[in-house]
Amino acid sequence: MHLPEKFQKEMETLLGDEYQAFTESYDRQPENGLRLNRRKVTGEEFLARTPFLLKRIPWIDNGYTYGEETPAKDPYYYAGLYYLQEPSAMTPANRLAPEPGDYVLDLCAAPGGKATELGARLNGEGLLLANDISNSRAKALLKNLELMGIPNIYVTSETSEKLAKVLPEFFDKILVDAPCSGEGMFRKEPRMMADWEQQGPEYYSKLQREIILDAADMLRPGGKLMYSTCTFSELENEGTIQYLLEQRPEMKLIPCAPYEGFAKGRRGLEDCVRIFPHRMNGEGHFLALLEKEGEPGKRKNTTKRSSELPAEAKEFLEAWGMYRKEWQYYLREDRLYALGKKDGMPENLRYLRTGLYLGDCKKKRFEPYQALAMALDGNGENRIHLNREDPRVIRYLKGETLDVSDLDLKKQKGWQLVCVDGYPLGWGKLANGSLKNKYYAGWRWQ
Known part of the structure; x- marks a missing residue:
């Protein structure tokens, strides 16, 4: 060189x-x-x-x-x-x-x-x-x-x-x-x-x-x-x-x-x-x-973001263990975010993201977003577990619909968290043994 x-x-x-x-x-x-x-x-x-x-x-x-x-x-x-x-x-x-x-x-x-x-x-x-x-x-x-x-x-x-x-x-x-x-x-x-x-x-x-x-x-x-x-x-x-x-x-x-x-x-x-x-x-x-030397003072709390949580979103979040009374929820247009506790973050900044993007509230239904899937763990119900060697894992990451009729899903239906060896990858929607792929398009396996 x-x-x-x-x-x-x-x-x-x-x-x-x-x-x-x-x-x-x-x-x-x-x-x-x-x-x-x-x-x-x-x-x-x-x-x-x-x-x-x-x-x-x-x-x-x-x-x-x-x-x-x-x-x-x-x-x-x-x-x-x-x-x-x-x-x-x-x-x-x-x-x-x-x-x-x-x-x-x-x-x-x-x-x-x-x-x-x-x-x-x-x-x-x-x-x-x-x-x-x-x-x-x-x-x-x-x-x-x-x-x-x-x-x-x-x-x-x-x-x-x-x-x-x-x-x-x-x-x-x-x-x-x-x-x-x-x-x-x-x-x-x-x-x-x-x-x-x-x-x-x-x-x-x-x-x-x-x-x-x-x-x-x-x-x-x-x-x-x-x-x-x-x-x-x-x-x-x-x-x-x-x-x-x-x-x-x-x-x-x-x-x-x-x-x-x-x-x-x-x-x-x-x-x-x-x-x-x-x-x-x-x-x-x-x-x-x-x-920095000195004694810390009290932080100025300027956070004003707070929205009423739509019933369909609250129901979904409760089912997945992601609802907290002490959290602030912020609804901007159709997008719902969890801000956690009041933290003092100001509004007058150029934000790309404020908190955890939970999903979208649309016509009395809630559609979870990819970030929420990644913040969850693989334990609990409504999880579809695949091992790393299963070819369906790559097919899922490419955005394909999956046949999961061979899995013991115990009459599961609706939104599912797709996991590889217990670690979440993203969302899918299950009906009659077929999983409609909801993996975020911008992240797909190329």
């Missing part, structure tokens, strides 16, 4: 005696990573079922590497059991480690690799605001969050400046995986070298400084902020953290949970973490974990 000459000189200065080992790492193939969805499956359960040859990533408790397999073309992928992600990129969300009940912001979230882990850790409690300034990228982000079955989400496409104005000191945990020059991804994505030569660290550092100040202003006292990039540049990494500490003295750098392969930060910021491909089986990454 022919690395840009300017980049080589900068890395030689940065690494000194380690530079040769660093350049030799570019002759090795990048690792393929797979991170389990902790909301749906444990490592023990997955390893007992998966056909893939996996190897644990030692610093990520739910991360694995795989070889030449194609896990994106597998029913378990469509069941939301895992997300395909480069091993080093798993680290920021893992080390931020939000807990159920936290209010969490992923500020630069698309396509969702880190947001899906943050949301899974919440386990349905608290909220996740996943934002990306690009509307098209935010749509891909939304799909991945819904595929993973994460219910307590808001997805927006806003600038950090706009969010900071309407959500001051609102979040307990914030992840800023900042736009960067991408030096750490040259091995995996060589095309990024051309982008680097056109827009390098100087261009991105200006954006990063604006974004990180806005993020700090949205963090509650006592909360934690994780800043990460996939670049090696000191200007973009330690330089951005130095700028934050100067501009926001209430922010303090704190240590991340350690791993033997981590390298220390530069410029006296040793609690920062650097990941180099010659030290660890991953691409280049930078992490800085910060805490």
Whole structure:
């Protein structure tokens, strides 16, 4: 691989005696990573079922590497059991480690690799605001969050400046995986070298400084902020953290949970973490974990969304165990959303999704949406269970009608949750041994 000459000189200065080992790492193939969805499956359960040859990533408790397999073309992928992600990129969300009940912001979230882990850790409690300034990228982000079955989400496409104005000191945990020059991804994505030569660290550092100040202003006292990039540049990494500490003295750098392969930060910021491909089986990454000093005040509750729940929707949700008196339900045109408890989220943002999209209310009937299927589990009645090797699984994912007359369905009829090995895939409607396919067309197996 022919690395840009300017980049080589900068890395030689940065690494000194380690530079040769660093350049030799570019002759090795990048690792393929797979991170389990902790909301749906444990490592023990997955390893007992998966056909893939996996190897644990030692610093990520739910991360694995795989070889030449194609896990994106597998029913378990469509069941939301895992997300395909480069091993080093798993680290920021893992080390931020939000807990159920936290209010969490992923500020630069698309396509969702880190947001899906943050949301899974919440386990349905608290909220996740996943934002990306690009509307098209935010749509891909939304799909991945819904595929993973994460219910307590808001997805927006806003600038950090706009969010900071309407959500001051609102979040307990914030992840800023900042736009960067991408030096750490040259091995995996060589095309990024051309982008680097056109827009390098100087261009991105200006954006990063604006974004990180806005993020700090949205963090509650006592909360934690994780800043990460996939670049090696000191200007973009330690330089951005130095700028934050100067501009926001209430922010303090704190240590991340350690791993033997981590390298220390530069410029006296040793609690920062650097990941180099010659030290660890991953691409280049930078992490800085910060805490905001002070005592948290009371959040401003500005939520006004609330609608009367139509009787047919309430009946359906009660039957499937998804009705809660304490939840807010929001009906927009025919679409019904569950917002959970009053959470203080404002209305004046550009939302792609507010809460869990439950389904559509149409002429005294309720039609459940795909996201609701993914948020359920495989236990209970009105489930059609197929095993992974059954050819009907792929046919279902392609949108075909299925003959299920051979299954013991105990006179089931109407809406059914189709599951692979106990994990939901989507909806179907059963009548006389035939299942009319209701799998969401936009997600179908191609």
